[in-house]
Amino acid sequence: xxxxxxxxxxLREAPGFLSAQDIYARIRSxxxxxxxxxxxxxxxxxxxxxxxDVVRSGDGEATYRLCRSTAHHHHLVCRACxxxxxxxxxxxxxxxxxxxxxxxxxxxxxxxxxxxxxxRCAPDD
Amino acid sequence: xxxxxxxxxxLREAPGFLSAQDIYARIRSxxxxxxxxxxxxxxxxxxxxxxxDVVRSGDGEATYRLCRSTAHHHHLVCRACxxxxxxxxxxxxxxxxxxxxxxxxxxxxxxxxxxxxxxRCAPDD
DNA sequence: CTATATGCAAAAAGTTTGCATCTCC
DNA sequence: GGAGATGCAAACTTTTTGCATATAG
Numbered sequence: 001x002x003x004x005x006x007x008x009x010x011l012r013e014a015p016g017f018l019s020a021q022d023i024y025a026r027i028r029s030x031x032x033x034x035x036x037x038x039x040x041x042x043x044x045x046x047x048x049x050x051x052x053d054v055v056r057s058g059d060g061e062a063t064y065r066l067c068r069s070t071a072h073h074h075h076l077v078c079r080a081c082x083x084x085x086x087x088x089x090x091x092x093x094x095x096x097x098x099x100x101x102x103x104x105x106x107x108x109x110x111x112x113x114x115x116x117x118x119x120r121c122a123p124d125d
Numbered sequence: 126x127x128x129x130x131x132x133x134x135x136l137r138e139a140p141g142f143l144s145a146q147d148i149y150a151r152i153r154s155x156x157x158x159x160x161x162x163x164x165x166x167x168x169x170x171x172x173x174x175x176x177x178d179v180v181r182s183g184d185g186e187a188t189y190r191l192c193r194s195t196a197h198h199h200h201l202v203c204r205a206c207x208x209x210x211x212x213x214x215x216x217x218x219x220x221x222x223x224x225x226x227x228x229x230x231x232x233x234x235x236x237x238x239x240x241x242x243x244x245r246c247a248p249d250d
Numbered sequence: 251c252t253a254t255a256t257g258c259a260a261a262a263a264g265t266t267t268g269c270a271t272c273t274c275c
Numbered sequence: 276g277g278a279g280a281t282g283c284a285a286a287c288t289t290t291t292t293g294c295a296t297a298t299a300g
Contacts, residue, residue, distance in 0.1 A: 062265085162256080
């Protein structure tokens with residue numbers, strides 16, 4: 001079995017986004033002696049093929065997540081438990097497109113991440 | 126004069142976002158012997174005080190820009206020339222809030238970046 | 251003199267690359 | 276035997292920290 005599968009499995013089992021180092025740690029915890037370099041190489045390849053989403057965390061770390069669909073979508077992530085849901089954001093798509101065009105921009109792409117505390121993790125629940 | 130002013134000036138004169146290293150280089154080019162560490166320290170402080178926006182570029186580098194307003198806003202960035210415009214995104218604010226609530230999320234925060242090619246940089250202009 | 255600001259260089263953190271090995275064909 | 280995959284360690288890049296000096300009050 002290739003390491004590609006290990007990375008894929010780690011991502012599949014994750015609740016939200018994982019950093020390369022997280023994935024590395026998870027796979028090794030599972031008893032598979034993978035190397036950090038391999039994880040990065042695989043992640044790059046998967047990102048290039050559009051198999052995973054890449055989002056830079058606030059502290060400069062890249063985090064990855066399996067794309068459920070190749071279609072464009074956004075995420076709603078719980079800051080406490082890391083649970084993430086993919087959202088189909090038609091409104092935002094159109095808004096982004098419109099605003100960009102107003103300013104003369106083309107080939108528009110965008111990143112939208114909504115971070116919140118989910119019901120389960122809310123302090124005053 | 127404090128180095129804070131040098132950094133502020135560098136940002137003020139910049140067309141778009143500058144990385145810490147850019148700022149460092151610019152100030153030194155101007156003849157002022159500032160240190161990289163000072164630039165980072167100042168930038169951190171300014172960001173903490175909400176004086177500058179911080180946006181992570183695709184390759185993990187943080188870029189900074191003076192905030193025109195302290196209110197929440199988003200950016201429209203040209204992927205070619207780096208020119209960025211601040212947007213007031215009422216639609217998105219509300220959408221994010223609504224979607225999050227639908228999923229039972231609270232304390233919602235969000236990140237919205239629109240990247241495109243501006244008219245000036247469009248290939249088939 | 252004490253506190254803050256600053257610079258230099260070393261240290262961290264995250265990521266990439268070089269190179270040898272190992273496997274599959 | 277050769278191509279591609281993999282692991283380890285070294286190299287790199289960006290950012291942070293330690294420490295000594297300089298400056299302000």
